[in-house]
Amino acid sequence: MTGPAIVPVIMCGGAGTRLWPLSVGEAPKPFHAFNADVSLFQDTVRRVTPQDEVDFLPPLVICGEDHRPVVEAQLAELGVVPSAIILEPCGRNTAPVAAVAAQVVADRFPGAQILLLAADHQIADAAGFRRAVARGAAVADERIVTFGVTPSGPETGYGYIQRGAPLAEGVDAVIRYVEKPDLVTAEGYLAAGDYVWNAGIFLFSPPVFLAELRASRPDIASGALAAIPGGDGQTLYLDAAAFAACPADSIDYAVMEKTQLAAVAPCDIGWADVGSWSEVWRLGRHDDAMNVTRGATVLIDTQGSLVWSEGPTVATIGVKDLIVVATAAGVLVMPKGRAQDVKAVVAALGKAS
Amino acid sequence: MTGPAIVPVIMCGGAGTRLWPLSVGEAPKPFHAFNADVSLFQDTVRRVTPQDEVDFLPPLVICGEDHRPVVEAQLAELGVVPSAIILEPCGRNTAPVAAVAAQVVADRFPGAQILLLAADHQIADAAGFRRAVARGAAVADERIVTFGVTPSGPETGYGYIQRGAPLAEGVDAVIRYVEKPDLVTAEGYLAAGDYVWNAGIFLFSPPVFLAELRASRPDIASGALAAIPGGDGQTLYLDAAAFAACPADSIDYAVMEKTQLAAVAPCDIGWADVGSWSEVWRLGRHDDAMNVTRGATVLIDTQGSLVWSEGPTVATIGVKDLIVVATAAGVLVMPKGRAQDVKAVVAALGKAS
Secondary structure: OOOOEEEEEEEOOOOOHHHOOOOEOOEOHHHOOOOOOOOHHHHHHHHOOOOOOOEEOOOEEEEEHHHHHHHHHHHHHHOOOOOEEEEEOOOOOHHHHHHHHHHHHHHHOOOOEEEEEEOOEEEOOHHHHHHHHHHHHOOOOOOEEEEEEOOOOOOOOOOEEEEEEEEEOOEEEEEEEEOOOOHHHHHHHHHHOOEEEEEEEEEEOHHHHHHHHHHHOHHHHHHHHOOOOOOOOOEEEOOHHHHHHOOOOOHHHHHHOOOOOEEEEEEOOOEEEOOOHHHHHHHOOOOOOOOEEEOOEEEEOOEOOEEEEOOOOEEEEOOEOEEEEEEOOEEEEEEHHHHHHHHHHHHHHHHHO | OOOOEEEEEEEOOOOOHHHOOOOEOOEOHHHOOOOOOOOHHHHHHHHOOOOOOOEEOOOEEEEEHHHHHHHHHHHHHHOOOOOEEEEEOOOOOHHHHHHHHHHHHHHHOOOOEEEEEEOOEEEOOHHHHHHHHHHHHOOOOOOEEEEEEOOOOOOOOOOEEEEEEEEEOOEEEEEEEEOOOOHHHHHHHHHHOOEEEEEEEEEEOHHHHHHHHHHHOHHHHHHHHOOOOOOOOOEEEOOHHHHHHOOOOOHHHHHHOOOOOEEEEEEOOOEEEOOOHHHHHHHOOOOOOOOEEEOOEEEEOOEOOEEEEOOOEEEEEOOEOEEEEEEOOEEEEEEHHHHHHHHHHHHHHHHHO
């Protein structure tokens, strides 16, 4: 293996409410299997275990205390011992989490870089991803590298990055970040050819990241680091009062849109944020009638649908482009086009309870 | 009370497969509540308990051995002690069952009439029904009286009866029986005005019925009676070999279409055979968006649908004219227009197991 040591930092935040009734309570979205034999979290861990391409150290996992049991159980299933587990007392978005991780890695693994990943993304070409990480690592001691996915269509649900001049092999400067654009704008980006999707994955040297965060958002830098407990335990409980007092913001807003050190490593790796049931259908294995099924199902005159059972048989007759998901927590039925509206169901259930 | 004593004979046969996944195994259709606080079976029992209009004796219940526990439990809930429970070792349709019931009632309650009922019909106007029974009873020592429901539309799923000349107050002769007609024929019957739906309910004197059955189908008469065990117990196990050897046929074919003694008591009593989920929707209590719901449900942009939960929350978003039923046995999703196709699901599950 060549290049610097890299600590994968895996963030397990996010409730995944659009994936109700599968993503609930103590086992939200990252801890379920969609198109693999392991959960999204486990697939993420497996993607960054030591390989030929990159010198990965054991991962550092950041999750809520509620999810510690499922994190530990799923790591044990893989036989992976993490570098540490950091428990978030509350969600403060990604910038404070990245600051905490940067400080912990700087203290424990001097000289190592951080690869910051969400636990709930799917990447079809893991080796291709690792090759992109290796290219990024060549500049990540001086730059904050993000990963830019070749767009497969004018998606309006993702952020875009406009690529600039090459900085190194497979790494470009960043001209600008664009948050979720409208459809016409997204189509223009595709036609222009120099825009990529922001995969929300970052590679950086902890001291460089912390310096940039201190420059742009000193309140977040000091607030987050104040929550780090002393000692060198395997499990770090962030101080609840201190972390709650830290302003919440994303890395994109707090650092990437302001720093002069941003770089982007373009890659075409089958990346997807498994964000909704229509995405699960799109990413799934389709039968001849374009259906995707899971578990015990009986489909009669059914087309273009996702039929998902975690328990007893789910039967459909004469339906098209429908999502049907049944778990112990509930049953969801909607056209694929309404997959963004699941949050309304979760909100209604929250009000009812 | 006036008129002869009447023993209600309640037949609990029929698997109700079109009501999967509610009607399953040990608790098929008659034992579930649809639009009442009690099951269809219990509602049937309640309908024929002693009332002002008619001198009903305790009911005689006929069911499969599998369903004896639910029959006994549901009778106990009502505080009803039956005249007897007859256990069918297998289904032989209604004519053999009626023959057995006729012989048992003739032996145990000499002079009483039998009111033969299915356990899975809904009748909105129970008092109106009992008044029709009282009118029928006036002629039922000499006639075999059936009940003719005023059609509410050109239904093609029911049998029709053409009414003839009056025989007594509220009882007419029968010109002819017609099995399920096509739509044009059914519309003609409605226009003609002298056709009623065959409710499948019969009132007769046991010796008269047995004589007519012996005349038209002596094989069924002798076959069925050979299955009756000796003794006077509360629970009668029909002889399995003898009953299985009895030819299967309906009362309509075996007796009513052949006898000269048929009579019909027209009545307008809100009768329905709760045969399918679209019927359950039609008969249910509709909200402003024409939805019918049961149990824990969240409906968003949902119209004209039946959403039925026997357990965790069932949520629908953006659907119309859909049936969604979730029980511990399974989940069913289909447009209302496909409600007749549920048998295909049950068949597929049968093959799979």
